[in-house]
Structure formats: structure tokens, C-alpha cells
Amino acid sequence: MKKIHSNAIASIEFKLSWQSQFASHVDCYFGEKVNFWRDFFPQALQEALLDKTVGDEVEVPLPHDDMILPHSSHNIFTLQRTQFNRRFLHGKILDPRLGRFYPKKFLQNVSGAVKEKLTPFRCIRFDETTLQVDFNHPLAQHTLKLAAKVHEVQGSHEERGGRCNDWVEIMTRNGIGFHSRYENMHTDFFYDDPFARMDWTDDSEFYxxxxxxxxLDAKAIEVITGFYSQFIKPGMKVLDLMSSWKSHLPEKLELADLMGLGLNQEELENNNQLTGYLLHDLNKTPRIPFDDKAFYAVI
Structure with missing residues (x-):
């Protein structure tokens, strides 16, 4: 069986775990062609993966260094409200909201904020004339752990050209940490009615x-199934909310009851894992039609 070496190419499942004030978080990313000769890794992770083979897993702490800089008060700035470009999006006016993240390109006359830059900043305080922003990475104050599971080892081969990947940057640049609160303050998600529907057509027509x-692709389904298996155990009663013809639970998991709630009867009838189902439109009647404490888990 092939083992990872310094010139190997492998398929690696990465898991970044961290703890916020209210929850434990695990963010997954599947690297299909991880190049151990060319790509960038934390040194501890690269050393831990050497000589590993398919099925092996490792976990290392992820320090705050050049990849995710430690939190610094020097990255917090007070600006004029007028430096937030409310009209950046054509045909739409946006106002800054407490705790929310925005691309730096929304800012005007600020060092490091250019139109092409999507790097986020956070709005942490404001009044009628000023706006305080935080340029620190969303994970800068969290203790991080990085795990890796080997799915395939391809060995080495001759290369001409190509690109190198920074796998920590890839995993942490697209919204990880956005949902944690700033200094335990509620993030203002509700001011502009974010749950308003763009299409008021009756859901029964679509379904x-x-x-x-x-x-989802096969790898995403595998990750979700593995996640469910950590918490949902044999003998439990489970509600599959907004159910369809697949529940993505482990095939061999024997539950006392798996109830599906959805909008299309044929889809629900084709779900072989369900022990029962109910057709119910939660937009019309937003109350789940079951007794309290009827289920151990809802997926």
C-alpha cells in the first residue's frame, strides 16, 4: 500500500475544528490533489502525514502565525460613516449592521481596501457619524485544530508547471468564523427582513x-453521513425535516423511528430509510405537527 512521502500526491479530507461561545464547529474541505512537494501546509501537519496511508487520520493544533495572524488591536479602525459605500452594489443601498461582515472593497479611502479585494472586515460599532471596523481574521481569537484523513495516495510523477495551494488559506477564506458573535453581542441579521421571500409562488407548485x-456530490454526502453518525445512535427517534428521497443517514443505522416531513409524496415514498412520512407545508403552517419531545434529533 502506498504511503505519503515528500513528493507524493494524495486526496486528503481536512477538518478544521474550533469552539465559539455557544457551539463546537467543524468545517470540512476535501483536497483532491494535494501535492506534498509543492503545496503549503503547517509544518506539524506535513510531518504528521508523512508515511501515512489510506484510512489514516492525524490531528494537530493550528497556531496563529503567517496563515492566520493573531488578533491585534492595531487591526481595529474608526472610520467616518461616509467611508462605507452604501451604493457599492448597483441598484441597492446597504447600511452597515452590527456584527456583520462585508468585503473590504465596500470601504473608501482606507489603506488595504481595494475594489478587487473580497477580504472581509467586521462592523463592530457605529453611530450617526462614525463606524468602527475590525480587520482581524474571523478565527483570530479562536483555538484551532486541524485534522486530516488520507483517502488516496497517488505516489509521485513528473510535473511541468502547475500551481501551488496554501491549504489553510483555502479552508479559511470563504466564511469560516462569520457566524460567531463579536464580544458576545447579538449580530444584527434581522434589520432588513432577510427571510423575506423573493418568490411568493405557492411551494406546492414547485414541489x-x-x-x-x-x-450534493458524493464527497459532501459522505461527510454529512459521517457527521450524523457521531450524534445519531441506534434506537433513536429522528425527524427528517424538509425530507426527500434521501436522508443521508448511515445505511446500517437502525433507528426506532425515522419520520420524514416534506412536500412531495413520490420523493418521500422512495426514501427507504423512512419509517413514516407526513406531507406538510411549513410556510403555510409554520408549526411542526408533533408533540414536544417526540424525537431525540432533527436533521
Whole structure:
């Protein structure tokens, strides 16, 4: 069986775990062609993965260094409210909201904020004339652990050109940490009615036609199934909310009850894991039609 060496190419499942004030978080990323000769890794992770083979898993602490800089008060700035470009998006006016993240390109006359830059900043305080922003990385104050599981080892081969990947940057640049609160203050998610529907057509029209397709790729389904298996145990009663023809639970998991709630009967009838189902439109009647404490878990 092939082992990882300094010139190997491998498929690696990365898991970044961290703790916020209210929850434990695990963010997953699948690297299909991880190049151990060319790509960038934390040194501890690269050393831990050497000589590992398919199925092996390692975990290392992820220090705050050049990849994710430690939190610094020097990255907090007070600006004029007018430096937030409310009209940056064509045809829409946006106001800054407490705790929310925005791309730096929304800012005007600020060092490091250019139109092409999507790097986020956080709005942490404001009044009628000023705006305080935080340029620190969303994970800068959290203790991080990085795990890696080997799925395939391809060995080495001759290369001409190509690109090198910074895997920590790839994992942490697209929203990880955005949902944690700033100094335990509630993030203002609700001012501009974010749950307002763009299309008020009755949901029953959309779901009148069965869609027996998967909306995730095989690797994402594998990750979700593995996540469910950590918390959902044999003998439990589980509610599959907004259910369809797949529940993504482990096939061999024997539950006392798996109830599906959805909008298309044919999709629900094709879900072999369900022990029962109910057609129910939660937009019309936003109350789940079951007794309290009827289920151990809801997915």
C-alpha cells in the first residue's frame, strides 16, 4: 500500500475544528490533489502525514502565525460613516449592521481596501457619524485544530508547471468564523427582513414534480453521513425535516423511528430509510405537527 512521502500526491479530507461561545464547529474541505512537494501546509501537519496511508487520520493544533495572524488591536479602525459605500452594489443601498461582515472593497479611502479585494472586515460599532471596523481574521481569537484523513495516495510523477495551494488559506477564506458573535453581542441579521421571500409562488407548485436527484456530490454526502453518525445512535427517534428521497443517514443505522416531513409524496415514498412520512407545508403552517419531545434529533 502506498504511503505519503515528500513528493507524493494524495486526496486528503481536512477538518478544521474550533469552539465559539455557544457551539463546537467543524468545517470540512476535501483536497483532491494535494501535492506534498509543492503545496503549503503547517509544518506539524506535513510531518504528521508523512508515511501515512489510506484510512489514516492525524490531528494537530493550528497556531496563529503567517496563515492566520493573531488578533491585534492595531487591526481595529474608526472610520467616518461616509467611508462605507452604501451604493457599492448597483441598484441597492446597504447600511452597515452590527456584527456583520462585508468585503473590504465596500470601504473608501482606507489603506488595504481595494475594489478587487473580497477580504472581509467586521462592523463592530457605529453611530450617526462614525463606524468602527475590525480587520482581524474571523478565527483570530479562536483555538484551532486541524485534522486530516488520507483517502488516496497517488505516489509521485513528473510535473511541468502547475500551481501551488496554501491549504489553510483555502479552508479559511470563504466564511469560516462569520457566524460567531463579536464580544458576545447579538449580530444584527434581522434589520432588513432577510427571510423575506423573493418568490411568493405557492411551494406546492414547485414541489408538485418529484426530483429524484441528489443536490450534493458524493464527497459532501459522505461527510454529512459521517457527521450524523457521531450524534445519531441506534434506537433513536429522528425527524427528517424538509425530507426527500434521501436522508443521508448511515445505511446500517437502525433507528426506532425515522419520520420524514416534506412536500412531495413520490420523493418521500422512495426514501427507504423512512419509517413514516407526513406531507406538510411549513410556510403555510409554520408549526411542526408533533408533540414536544417526540424525537431525540432533527436533521
Amino acid at each position: 408538485s414534480t418529484p426530483r429524484l436527484v441528489t443536490h
